[in-house]
Amino acid sequence: MRSTNPYIPMPVEIVKITDEVDTHDIKSFRFKFLNAQDEARFQYLPGQFAELSIYGKGESPIGIASSPTEPGYVAFTVQRAGAIVPGLVTAALHDMEEGGRIGLRGPLGHPWPIEFLEKKNIVVVGGGFAFTTLRSLVTYMLHENNRSRFGDITVIYGARTPGLLCYKDELAAWEKRSDIKTIITVDKGNETWKGREGFVPAVCKDVAPSPANAVAVICGPPVMIKFTLPVFFELGFSKENILTSLEMRMKCGIGKCGRCNVGYKYVCSDGPVFSLAELEELPRDF
Amino acid sequence: MLKKTAIHQLSDLTSALMGKGTLVAPVREDAGFNFREISDAKQVDLNFHNTIISPKSVFFPQTEDFIRYRTGRPLQEAETVEPEGKPLILFGVRPCDVKSFEIMDIHFSCTGAVDPYWQARREAATLIGYAFDVAAPAEPEEFYQTLGIGAADPEGSDIFMVRRGDDLILKSITGKGEALLAGIEGLAGASADDGKFFDDTVAAGRNFKTRFTCVDAKAITKKLEDLFHNTDFWEKASNACLSCGVCTFACPTCYCFDICDETLFGRGTRRRVWDACMFTDFTLEASGHNPRTKVYQRLRQKIGHKYSYHVRKYGVISCVGCGRCTRHCPVGIDIFSIVEEAMKA
Amino acid sequence: MSFEPKILGIACNWCTYTGADLAGTTRLQYPQNLRVVRVMCSSRINPSFIFRAFQLGADGVLVGGCHPGDCHYNTGNLYARRRLAVTKKILEFAGLEPGRFRVEWISASEGNKFAEVVTEFTGQIKALGPQTKFKIS
C-alpha cells in the first residue's frame, strides 16, 4: 500500500553490499525498491539524504551516495556508529546481508544546488567517509548527459590511511579520466601506497584551485572542514561559492520534530547543504 | 448565533456535544485541570483558570503511534496507524490556547511537509473557546496581552463562550461553529443584553493588563540574535535552570518530538513522543558530538527558538503568554522576564 | 487448566547454578516453572533486572547466590544482599506481594536445597496466582 504519510518508510531490499575500508566499519549498501511506485516517487539529486529505517531499532539519516544517473538502485555508505555503544540502526544494518529488507524514508533535504553549479568550475573536497554525497555529485556531473553542463572538475579526497579510502575502484577510474582532475591523499601512507601523503587542507593549498568562476564543495570531518575553509577563503573563493553539508542530530527529516533546529533553519529541511555565507548567518549552535 | 445556558445545566450542553463527536474538555484531576476525552458529561468542569498541560495534546498527543510491526517478520506486515479524522469538539479553550493552534498550524500543516496526524485532527475539530474572567486580574504568570492576545478574544474559535453570572453565553464565530450551535437543542436564546455583555467582555479582554508592556517581535528577534554570543547573559539567565522538560511539555506551542521504537516480545511500535530541547541528549549525535551540552546553551535555544528563530522562519512569536512554563517551573524561571532582560542588555 | 506460573531465576555461576546442576545429577524432581539466567555473581544483578522481570510477566523471581562469606568474589553477595533487600522493599512498597521475590543462598553442594526451594517457591507463587500488577499488558 502506498502512503503519503511522510513518517512511513518504503520497503527496500539490499541488493549489494560493499565493504569499503580495511577496518570493515564502513560499508556501502545498494537498495532496490520493492514497490515500483515508491521508486518512481524517490526522485533525488546529489546531496540529499534519506532515513534508513529498521523496525525495532529506529531510523538513521544517511546521505545518498548514489547518483540519480545510476538507475535501478539507490546507495548509501554507512559507518557503524559509536565505538563503544554501537548505534542501533547502523550496527543492525552492518549485520545484514544481501537480500535483507529495511525501510527507507526520503529523499530528504536540499541537494547540492545543481543549477548554481552549472557552467562553473567545481572543486570537490572530501575527507574520510563523509565523501558519500560528494561521490554522488561527482558521478552525477561525470555522466555523459551532464558533463558538458559543468566546467573543470577537480576532486581532492583524503583519508587517514590508504585502507580508509572509500570507493577505491571509482577513484582509480576517475584518475584515468581526462575530464576530471583527481587528487587522492592520505594522512599516512604504507608500503604499497604510491600516492600523495598529507592532510587535505595542506593539499588544497598545494593544488591551489583557481577561484575564477569556481565553487568549492566541501564535506568531511569537522576538523578537516575547520582547516579547509580558510584555505579556500584565502585562495579567493567567496563565501557564496563555498558549499558544505551540515551534520546535526535529526529524527523526522522533514522539519517537524525540531531537533536539528539551528537558528531559523532546520538542518534537515532547509539544509543540509549550506554555503559558507548562509552558515555565517546562523548562530554557532551546531 | 448567540445562545446561552445556565451553568448548572452545563452537563446538558456537554452531553449534547458528545452526540456530535468526541468531546474533549477540562476535567478536574488530582493535580489540577486537564483536557481529557469526556466519557461522562458531568465530568466537564469550567471552574478552572487554565489547565496544567495545554490542549495541544489533543491534536498532538504526547505519544502517537505511527507503525505497528513484529520484529523478525517481513516488513510488509507492518501496519501503518493512519491519522484520525473523527469529529472532535474541543470545549472550553482559553483564548491564548486558541491562538496557539494557529501558531502550531503554521509549523505542522502550512509550511513544508504536512504532518498528517496534526492536520487530520485539526480539520476534524470544532473549537469552543472560553473567555477568561475579565473581572478578575490575570494570574501573575500570564502575559498573553503582551503578545497581543486578549483575555476574551473570540478569533480562532468556532464558538466562543463568555460567562455571565450563572449563565454561559455562546456565540458562533465561524460557519462551522454556527452549524454546531444550531444543532444543539435545549439552549436558550440570548438576549440583546447578553450580546452586549459578550461584546463588552471581548473589549474588556483587549484592555486587560498582564505583567509586561507590549514589545515588538522584530526588535526581540534582532536583539536575541545579537545576544547569541553573550555567554555571560545566558549563563546568568540559566543559573537556576534545572534543564527539565516541564516548560516545554506544558507549553502550547512547543512541538519538538522524538521518534522511537518500542518493542516487547517481538511486537513493536514506531511512535513519536514529545521531546524537549531542554534535555541533555536532545542534540546528542551518534558520533558523540553534542552542540548543546551546557544548560545555558539549551535555555538559549529555547528562548531563541520561541522569540527569534520562529519569528524569522514563520513570522510569529512562538508563545501565547499562557504562563504555564513559569507556573510550573520548579525554580520559578520566568521566560518573559528573560526576554525583558535581554532587551535591556 | 491450572495456573502454571512463570518464574525467573537468576543464579550465580559458582554456587547456585552449580547447585542446580547437582540437583539434576542427583535426579531430584522439582516443578518446571523456573527459568534460570546464569550470571557470574549474584552481585551482577542490577535491581532493574528484577523490576523488568516483573514487567515481562514473571509471576515470581528467585535469586540464588553463594552463602555470605563464601562468595567466589569474596564480598559480592554481601553487596548483593543489601541491594536486593532494598529491591524487595521497593517492590513491596509499590504493591507487589512479598512472596513473589526471594533471595536464597544455595551452595554448589546444596542440590537438595535448590530443589526444595524451587518446589516450595513454585507452590507459593501458585497460591498467589498470576502476577498482573507490573506485567505489561
Add this chain to the structure above:
Amino acid sequence: MAVSFQQIEEKLKTEARRLLESGQVSLVLAWGRGFDEKHPMPYVAKGASDVDGIVFNEFCTHNLARYLVRYPRGTKMAVAVKAADSRAVVQLIQEDKVKRHDLVILGIPVYGIKNPKTGEIIDGKTTCGLYNPVLYDILIAEEVHGQPVSSPYAVLAEYEAMDQDARFAFWKKELDRCIRCYACRKACPMCYCDPCFIDQNKPKWGEKSPETPGNLMYHLTRFHHLAGRCIDCGECSRACPVDIPLYLFHKKVAKECEEMFGQAAGMSIEDKPVLVNFRMEDSDKILE
C-alpha cells in the same frame, strides 16, 4: 520563636560579600528575586556586585546543593543550605562529587519555610523535619529549637497501613500521571547522573512514552538509585508539575534503609553510602 527571614538575608549578604571579596570562593549559591515575592529563585553571586541580588524569605524552598555538581571540580564555592540541604551536601561529599575543602557551607537554621504552591509549612511531612543544618562552616542564624518535631517517617503510617493491593492502586494512580518531564530528577541534588539510565537506548530500560510501564521502570529504578542516598528534602515532589508525592516513596525507602543498615543518608561525611557498602554482620533478615 520567630525566625527573622530579613536577618538571615542580611547575614547571608554579609557573609557572601566577605567570601567573594576575600577571594575565598568564586561563587556563592543562594536565592535571588523571582518574578514575584512567592517565587524566589536559586541565585548565583559571582562577585560582590551580585550580592545585593540575594534574598531570603519563607518561600526559599530550593535545595541549592543541587547546583554544586554543575561547576567544575575544584571550584571554590559557598552554598547556603537549610537543614535538609546540608544533608545533601554531606551526601555529595561522601560520594566525592564535591570536596569538603572546596566548600564554604552557610548553614541556615530555619523553621517556617513554605511550599509556594500550597502555602503549607515544610516540616517533617514532606521533608526530613530537621530545622538545623547538620554540617556548616558559618551559621547564619541561631539554631532553632522548640519547633514541632515529629519523625519524618510518621507521615508514612497511613501508607504503611495499606495492604498490597491498595498500595499498588495508590502508586499506579499517582505514577500514571507522570508526564516524564524529569523535573524530579533534575531538582534532586543526588540525581547527578549524566546520562540518566532512562535516557539510554542500549539497553532501553524503560520506554520513553509516559505510559505505565516506562513510568514504573523510571520511578522504581530511581527510588533504588536514591536508596540510602535520599536526604528527604522533598524537592522532587515540589518540582513535580502533576503533584506526584514522590517524597512518600523516598521516605519509605529511607526508613527501611535506616532500619536495615543503621545509617541515615547525609548525616556524616565519614559514612559510606549504604548500598556500596556492607557489613559482615548484615543479617539475612533484611531479605525477608
Add this chain to the structure above:
Amino acid sequence: MSRIGVFVCHCGLNIAKTVRVSELAEFAATLPDVVVAKDYKFMCSTPGQEMIANDIREHRLDRVIVTACSPLMHEQTFRKVLAASGLNQYLLTIVNIREQVSWVTHNIDEGTSKAKALLNGAVNRSRLLMPLTSRVIDVNPDVMVVGAGIAGIQASLELANTGRKVYLVEKNSTIGGHMAQFDKTFPTLDCSACILTPKMDSVLQHKNIQLLTSCEVSEVKGFVGNFDITIRQKARYVDHDKCNACLACTEKCPGKSVSEWDEGLAKRKAIYIPFPQAVPQKPVIDREACTFFKKGKCRLCEKVCEQKAIDFEQQDTFSTVKVGAVIVATGYDLMDTRDLIQYGYGKYPGVYNALEVERLFNSAGPTGGKVILRDGKEPQAIAILHCIGSRDKNSYEHCSRVCCMYSLKFAHLFKEKTSADVYHFYIDIRAAGKGYEEFYNRIIEEDVKFIRGKGARVAKSADEPDRLMVEAEDTITGKFIRLPVDMVVLSPAMIPRSNAKDIARLFNLSTDKQGFFMERHPKLAPLSTMSEGVFIAGVCQSPKDIPDTVAQANGAAAEALTIVVKDKMELEATTVMVNPASCCACQNCVRVCPYGAPFFKEDKGVSEINEALCKGCGLCASVCPTGAIIARHFTNDQVLAEMEGLMEF
C-alpha cells in the same frame, strides 16, 4: 541480523526421554535469525562436533547455540569447535536442558515447554553477544618477598632454588625476624639459631637473591605479572659495598641506645650490628643515638674506618624493581602490654613479656643465658600468665595459638636454669600439633604448677615489698588465689605489625578484624589474596608456629612460581569496561570492587578499568547507575534480552 545455528542434543535418552528434542529443534527454526536448527543423539561426540563445524561453514553461522547439558560440563568443548571453525568462542551459548530440565522432571510436556523457554532466551541473548578476545600479557619472571623472617627467608630460598630472581626486602638492618631472637624451639627444644642462621647465610650467599635490608616498599604499581615496586633504601650512613665488617667502628663508638634485638634488656652502640650473627654483618648508624648527628661532632667511627665506608651524607634512595609476583611475610608484633595496667608491665621490673624472656634464656642474650631479674637476683617463684590480650573481648578476640606452647617451653627452661617454682595461670592449654601434647605431658611431669584461671592482676606484694603478687581465680576450686612471686611472664597477644595497614594499602590487601591480612579464601586459597599475584605467608596472615609458617612459606613460593613460571599470561576475557560517554563519575565502581580494578581518572572525570585486575564478577556493572560499565558477556542488554526470551513463552 545474526545467523544463528541451534543444535539440540538428545544425550542418548538422558534428554530425549523428557524433552521432545525434534520438536525443540523445529521450534528453534521458527525463531527469528535462526538459520539452521538440528537435533542429534550426542552433540559432544566427534560426529556431533563435526556437524556443528560443518554447519558453521555451510550456513555461515555467526552464533551457535548448543542445547544440551550444563555449560559447566561441555562449554569448553564446544568453544573449541567454534574456535576451530573460525568463530569467536564467546559467540557460543549453551542451553542447559539436561541438569536443569530433563533430569529434574518426568513430565515430557513440562520438560519440552521449559526447554523452549530457555532456548528462546538463549536466542535473544545470542544475537547480542560480542566476540571477545583475552589479552595476553608478558610476565616478569622475578619475585619480591617482603619481610625476611623465617617465612620470607624460606620462601626466598625455595624460589631462588628454582632459578627465579628474588628481591628480599627487610625493613631492619638484619634478616632473621623474631625467630632469630629465640633460644629454643618447642617441642623439640632444638636451638633456634642453629636451624635459622644457616638459612640466613644461604640467603646472603644465594646468587639469585638480592637482599635489600633497611629497605621498605614505598609504592606498588601495576598488577599480576607486572608489578612495579618502588623500594626506599633507608640511609645506613655506612657504605656496605666498602665495609669489610671489621667492626672497629662499633668498638670506638661513644653513642649508646637500647638494643631492640634484646628487647631493651641491653644496650648497643649508635653504630652497630644488632647481633653477632646478623646478616648482613655490616653495621648501620642509628641517627637518633649518634653523637655526631646529635651534637655535630664526633666522627670517631669515620676515623677508625680504614675502608672509608662511613658516609654521614648518605640519604634515603629510591629504586624501582619489576616483579611478576609478591609474597608478603611481614610477621607480627607483640601486643604492648603496658596498656593492660592491671598486669603492671612497665611498672614493676619483675614483669616480663615473652620476647624478653626469650632473650634471657639466650646465651647470646643480655644475661648470657642466665635467668636473672633486672635487679640481678635469681627468681624463686615465677608466674607465667597466658592469654594476655588474646582471647579477650576487651583487647583481641583471637587466640594467639603459640603462647601455650612457648609458655610450656619457658617453664621447662626455667626449671632447667633455675630452682624456681613455676606457675602457669591459664584458661586452657592448647597443644594441638605434632608432639605438642606429649611436650605438655612432659612439662606436667616436671613439677610445674598449673592453675586454671586467667591471671587477673599483678601487684606489689603488701608483705614483701620486693616481690610481686599474682591474683587469679582458680576456676577448678573456685577459690581466689593470691600468689607471691619474683617474676611474672606475660604471654601477650600476637598482633599485626604496626605498619600492617600501610602494607595492606600498598598491596591492596584486605585485613580482618584484628588487622591480619585476609586470604582470598579461608580454606581453598589460604595463601592467595584479593590482589592477584600477591601471596601471604606466616604470622602476618594469623598467629602460627614455625612449622606452619615454613609450610606456608613453601606454599606461597609454589603459588608465586605458578605465575612467574610462564612468560605469558592470559587475562580474563569477560572483564568489564567503561563507556566514558556514560560515566557519571559517581565512583561507585571504585568503592565496591574487591580487586581494585576500577580507578578514577581525575583529569578525565571518568572511571577506567585495569583489566588485569578484573575478575569479571560484574558487581561494578550493577552498582553503576548509568550503565556506563559494560560487563562483557553479561551486558545489561544481553541479560535483559535473555529474560525477555525466557518470559515470552
